[in-house]
Amino acid sequence: MSNKLWGGRFSKDTNVLVRRLNDSVEFDQRLWSEDIRASGAWAQALAQAGVLTSAECAQLEAGLESVRAEFTTGTFEFAAGDEDIHTAVERRLTELAGSVGGKLHTGRSRNDQVATDFRLWIMQACEDLAREVSGLQAALIESAAAHLHAIMPGYTHLQQAQPVTWGQWALSHFWPLVRDAARLANARGAAGVLPLGSGALAGTAFPVDRDALARALGFTSVSPNSMDAVSDRDFVADFLYAGAMIGLHLSRLAEQLLLFSSAEFGYVVVDDAYSTGSSLMPQKKNADPLELARGKTGRLLGNLHSLLVVLKGLPSTYDKDLQEDKEPAFDTFDTLLALLPVVAGLVRSLEVRPQAMAARLLPGLLATDLADELVKQGVPFRAAHGLVGVLVQRADRLGIAFTELSFAERQKISVHFTDEVWARLEFEHSLQRRAQTGGTAKAALEAQLMAARAAVRGE
Ligand code: ARG
Numbered sequence: 491m492s493n494k495l496w497g498g499r500f501s502k503d504t505n506v507l508v509r510r511l512n513d514s515v516e517f518d519q520r521l522w523s524e525d526i527r528a529s530g531a532w533a534q535a536l537a538q539a540g541v542l543t544s545a546e547c548a549q550l551e552a553g554l555e556s557v558r559a560e561f562t563t564g565t566f567e568f569a570a571g572d573e574d575i576h577t578a579v580e581r582r583l584t585e586l587a588g589s590v591g592g593k594l595h596t597g598r599s600r601n602d603q604v605a606t607d608f609r610l611w612i613m614q615a616c617e618d619l620a621r622e623v624s625g626l627q628a629a630l631i632e633s634a635a636a637h638l639h640a641i642m643p644g645y646t647h648l649q650q651a652q653p654v655t656w657g658q659w660a661l662s663h664f665w666p667l668v669r670d671a672a673r674l675a676n677a678r679g680a681a682g683v684l685p686l687g688s689g690a691l692a693g694t695a696f697p698v699d700r701d702a703l704a705r706a707l708g709f710t711s712v713s714p715n716s717m718d719a720v721s722d723r724d725f726v727a728d729f730l731y732a733g734a735m736i737g738l739h740l741s742r743l744a745e746q747l748l749l750f751s752s753a754e755f756g757y758v759v760v761d762d763a764y765s766t767g768s769s770l771m772p773q774k775k776n777a778d779p780l781e782l783a784r785g786k787t788g789r790l791l792g793n794l795h796s797l798l799v800v801l802k803g804l805p806s807t808y809d810k811d812l813q814e815d816k817e818p819a820f821d822t823f824d825t826l827l828a829l830l831p832v833v834a835g836l837v838r839s840l841e842v843r844p845q846a847m848a849a850r851l852l853p854g855l856l857a858t859d860l861a862d863e864l865v866k867q868g869v870p871f872r873a874a875h876g877l878v879g880v881l882v883q884r885a886d887r888l889g890i891a892f893t894e895l896s897f898a899e900r901q902k903i904s905v906h907f908t909d910e911v912w913a914r915l916e917f918e919h920s921l922q923r924r925a926q927t928g929g930t931a932k933a934a935l936e937a938q939l940m941a942a943r944a945a946v947r948g949e
Contacts, residue, residue, distance in 0.1 A: 495573075495577050495580065495581075495595075509573075512573065512810075513572075513573050513574065514573070514574045514575075514813050514816070515568060515572050515573060515574050515575055515577075515578055517816060517817055517820065518574050518575045518604075518813075518816055519568070519575050519578070520575075520611075520816075520820060521575050521604075521607045521608065521611055521816075522558075522561045522566075522575055522578075522579065523558070523561070524606075524607040524608075524610040524611050525575050525576055525579050525603070525607045526554050526557060526558050526561075526579060527610065527707065528603065528606045528607055528610065528686060528707060529550075529554055529579065529580075529583075529594060529603075530550075530551055530554050531686075531703055531706045531707050532594065532598055532686060532698075532703070533547050533550040533551060533554070533594060534547060534551075534706065535687075535698040535699060535700075535702065535703045535706075536593075536594075536596055536597065536696065536698065538698070538699060538702070539696050539697045539698045539699070540697075541596055541597070541696050541698075542593060542596075546590050546593060549587050549588075549590045550583070550587060550590060550591070550593070550594055552587065553583045553586045553587030553590075553591060554579075554583060556586045556587075557579055557582050557583055557586065560582070566582065569581060569582075574600070574604075574813075575607075576600050576603050576604065576607075577600075580594060580595060596696060597687075597689060597694040597695060597696035597698065598686070598689065598694065599688075599689050599690035599691075599720075599808075601688070601689070601690050601691065601720040601807070601808040602685045602686050602687065602688040602689060602690075602694075602716075602719060602720055603686070604812075605685040605686075605688075605719065605720055605722070606684065606685050606686040606707070608726070608815070608816065608819075609681040609682070609683070609684075609685065609709070609725060610681075610707065610708075611819075612677065612678070612681040612725055612726065612729050612819065613678050613681045613682060613708070615729065615819070615823045616674045616675070616677050616678035616681070616729065616732070617678065618823075618827065619674055619732075619733070619736070619823065619826055619827070619830070620671050620674045620675065622826065622827060622830035622831060622834075623667050623670055623671050623674070623736065623830060624671065624946055625830065625831060625834045626667060626830055626833055626834040626837065627664055627667045627668070627671075627942075627945075627946050628834070628946060629833075629834040629835070629837040629838040630660050630661065630663055630664040630667070630837055631660075631661075631664060631939070631942050631943060631946065632837075632838060633656075633660045633837055633838070633840060633842065634656070634657040634658075634660035634661045634664065634939060634942070635657070635939060636842065637655070637656035637657060637660075637842050637844060638655065638656070638657030638935050638936070638939060639655050639657060639921075639932060639935065640655055640656040640657070640842065640844035640847060640848075641653055641654075641655055641844075641847065641848055641851065641917055641918065641921060642654060642655060642656055642659065642757065642844075642847035642848070642850070642851075643847070643850050643851055643852065643855060644658075644659075644855075650850075650851075650852050650854055650855055651855065652855055652858055652920065653851060653855050653856075653917045653920045653921055653930070654921075654930055655921065655930055655935065656842055656844065656847065657935050657938075657939065658930050658935060658938075659746075661938055661939070661942055663739070663742070663743045663746075664942055665942070666735075666739040667736075667739060668945050669735075670732060670735055670736045670739060673728075673731065673732035673735060674729075674732045676728060676732070677725065677728035677729040677731075677732045679710070680724060680725040680728045681725040681728075681729070682708075682709050682710040682711070683709060683710070683711050683712065683713050683719075683725075684700065684703060684704040684707065684709035684711070684712045684713060685713050685719035685720060685722070686700070686703055686707075687700040687703060687712065687716075688713060688716035688717075688719035688720055689716060690720070690807075690808070691716060691717050691720055691807040691808065692716055692717075693716040700712040717806050717807050718806070720807050720808045721804070721806045721807050721808065721812075723797065723801055723812060723815050726797055726815050726818075726819055727794065727797055727798060727801070729819060729822070730790075730793050730794040730797055730818060730819060730822055731794055733790050733793070733794070733822035733823070733825075733826055734787075734790045734791050734793070734794045734822075736790070736826055736830075737786065737787035737790030737791065737825075737826070738787060738791075740783045740784075740787060740829060740830075740833055741783060741784040741787040743783070743833070743837075744780035744781070744783040744784040744833070745780075745784055747760070747777065747780050747836075747837075747840070748777055748780050748781065748784075751777055755846075755850070756843060756846040757842070757843055757846055757847045757850075758840050758841060758842055758843065759840070759841040759843065760775070760777040760780070760836060760839075760840060761836070761839035761840065761841070762775070763835075763839065764777065764779055764832070764835065764836040764839060765777055765778070766778045777836070779829075779832045779833065779836055780833075780836065782829070783829050783832075783833055786825050786829060789821060789822075789825060790822055790825060790826070792818075793818035793819070793821055793822045794818070794822075796814070796818050797814070797815055797818050797819075800812070800814045800815065851917050852891070853891035853892060853893040853894075853915075854882070854891070854892070855917065855920070856893065856915045856916075856917065856920055857878050857882060857892065859914075859915060859919070859920045859923065860874075860878050860881075860892075860907075860911070860915060861874040861875050861877075861878045862874075862923070863906075863911045863914060863915075864877065864878070864904070864906045864911075867906050869906060874906075877903060877904045877906070877907075878892075880903050881895065881900065881903050881904075881907065884899065884903065893912070893915055897909065900912075
């Protein structure tokens with residue numbers, strides 16, 4: 491008989507290459523703390539159900555505490571037969587506590603155990619990432635507040651479109667993070683359903699109080715179906731989706747800052763502490779962290795995709811495919827935990843250059859305002875759009891800005907292009923006309939900033 495937990499019905503040792511493929515302890519040892527915690531709660535639930543005596547329960551709890559101490563002090567030694575973190579903890583518990591260790595797994599399966607451990611881990615991971623997201627939110631708010639009304643060209647299709655301000659731009663990267671925080675909270679909620687007590691697939695035969703177990707471990711409810719409980723990895727997908735969206739938002743912010751920090755734009759200067767140099771070109775200063783934020787988003791998207799593909803078409807209950815759920819989640823967590831504070835620090839230390847932004851404003855940014863002026867004179871917007879289009883084309887032919895066309899030239903196109911209208915064609919005026927919620931006018935921006943501050947406070 492083999493010395494493994496399930497060795498009884500086997501007459502041969504597992505092929506060594508199969509073991510290497512099958513074992514997950516190399517990566518799931520990360521769940522040691524959750525595994526010990528869930529095992530302690532399970533021992534208590536068994537005792538409350540009368541399955542263990544209180545003395546046995548106390549022995550198990552003391553043994554688990556010793557195992558915990560070995561992990562925290564870095565003295566835990568994995569043994570050759572440890573297949574995963576669950577078998578490793580149980581093996582060591584039995585070594586330390588004696589044969590009572592063999593009673594811990596009563597009514598429990600690694601199927602409900604791993605789902606429980608992993609849910610505990612994901613709940614904590616969501617909280618940790620939410621904290622980092624709010625750090626970046628604070629940095630964006632700070633930057634927005636410092637240059638709330640600093641005018642800059644706004645772009646669509648990367649072409650100058652309408653004037654905006656730095657505050658508006660910075661906050662446009664803040665609000666997506668509010669939704670990301672909500673997605674993380676949602677993923678945490680999805681993870682907060684207790685699978686323990688589902689056994690391998692059919693439920694547990696011992697009268698454990700699952701609601702009490704849920705409360706003891708910080709879950710908000712218990713799974714209503716034992717088969718679903720051991721199959722369900724939706725909560726991992728929710729977590730990876732939340733992570734992928736954070737990645738998308740970081741990559742978009744990164745791409746814009748890379749562009750704005752180029753010599754061609756010069757709107758911002760990335761701090762030396764957040765830049766790296768070139769081994770050949772002495773003058774170079776590259777914002778590598780931003781490129782990594784953009785680049786690492788690839789793996790964040792990949793992690794979500796890889797889990798979804800693993801889950802597709804799986805028969806219900808536990809299949810070993812599910813062991814593939816952990817590495818993507820660990821990687822998404824580690825990647826974001828490395829990125830978020832760096833991007834936050836980079837934003838916080840960014841030098842914003844309002845003069846450089848103002849110097850880039852092209853008259854074309856006011857074309858919409860001109861059409862709006864005609865609307866005020868009763869011209870239907872579609873007709874006004876056409877007239878301004880003709881005006882812009884005429885100016886293009888003459889090689890000047892449309893705002894520079896002479897009165898006579900303008901009048902040839904429309905009598906509505908008066909001097910009075912021309913006097914109102916100013917960048918600042920364009921900002922102030924947009925006074926509704928979400929617009930660029932002073933009061934609207936100030937209100938938006940207050941709303942952003944309230945949102946980080948959770949109001
Ligand atoms: N290491 C396994 C995993 O991560 C634990 C569950 C094993 N269950 C089983 N029936 N073999 O999924």
